[in-house]
Amino acid sequence: MNNHEIYAQALFVVILLYSVHIICSDDGKHCEGRKDGCCEGYMFNDTLGECTECKTGYFGENCSMPCPPGYYGQGCKLSCNCLTDECDLVLGCERDKATNAATVYRTSVQAPVREKGREMSPYSLMAKVLIGHVILLCFVIMAHAALCIIKRHSK
Template sequence: MSACFVFCCTITVLLMFSVEGESCSEGTLTDGAEDCCYGLVKIGNICKACPAGYFGKNCSNPCPLQLYGPDCTQICYCSYCHPVYGCDARNDTATQTFRTFEISTSISDELNDSKTKMDAMTQEPSKMMTINVPDEVKDLKRIIIISCGTLISVALLLLMIREIRRYTLL
């Protein structure tokens, strides 16, 4: 019983500290907190979501190529993608260029018979696709940790009740 009890207590304490360390939300910073979490930026004493077109710690990273919008969750299907607004609406004839490479070599004379053919194809931009990550998925780690901590706490409580009953019956 004592080894199991010590193990369960250790796991519970570790889980409680990890849950406290992961508690991040938009809003006023609490006492002692210096930085905002990933995806938030500190403005005065308040943590706010990154502006459209930026992501990361302190919103310091612009969206990667072909992605734009809040949390960089929207995809562009055009030749130029603005990190905040996406495809340029003024350029109605925007096209996306694809290049295909075909390389063939001859065994007898590799240098002379090598050829590279590049074809450029164009495709009209299609509708933009939005990828939204539900809030439930963002908090999945926290939910799992809290659930495990609760289960371990209940198991510890049941073990303690069993031990108390065992000693009181003796």
């Protein structure tokens, strides 16, 4: 095993360990550079002294935004299957209001709720970090392959 192979393998191990560390340590709650330190979809709870998920029916930075019309639930990820004015932020579609019985129609949303073109999913940061690491790993593998080809041709 030559020096190039040792360096390539060492770099691969370092990148792999760093990736695992980033993915495992990111709880999705804490974000650097934020005034209160909480990510979008979370707000600082003074009583608990930590970032907590937005109340049902709210999303965004510091949980300051109600779900947009037609969406409801935790993180506003569910779509109402009724008229917009019948869609409750927490329960979704309410039927039979005279008897106070609520029927909730839950449907999955194909696209995440967006604010000013940004995804509101708490997992979006983790996904971006993971994709970045996969791309970096591909470059490392291609560089290693290029070194091997150059080495073979120089003999």
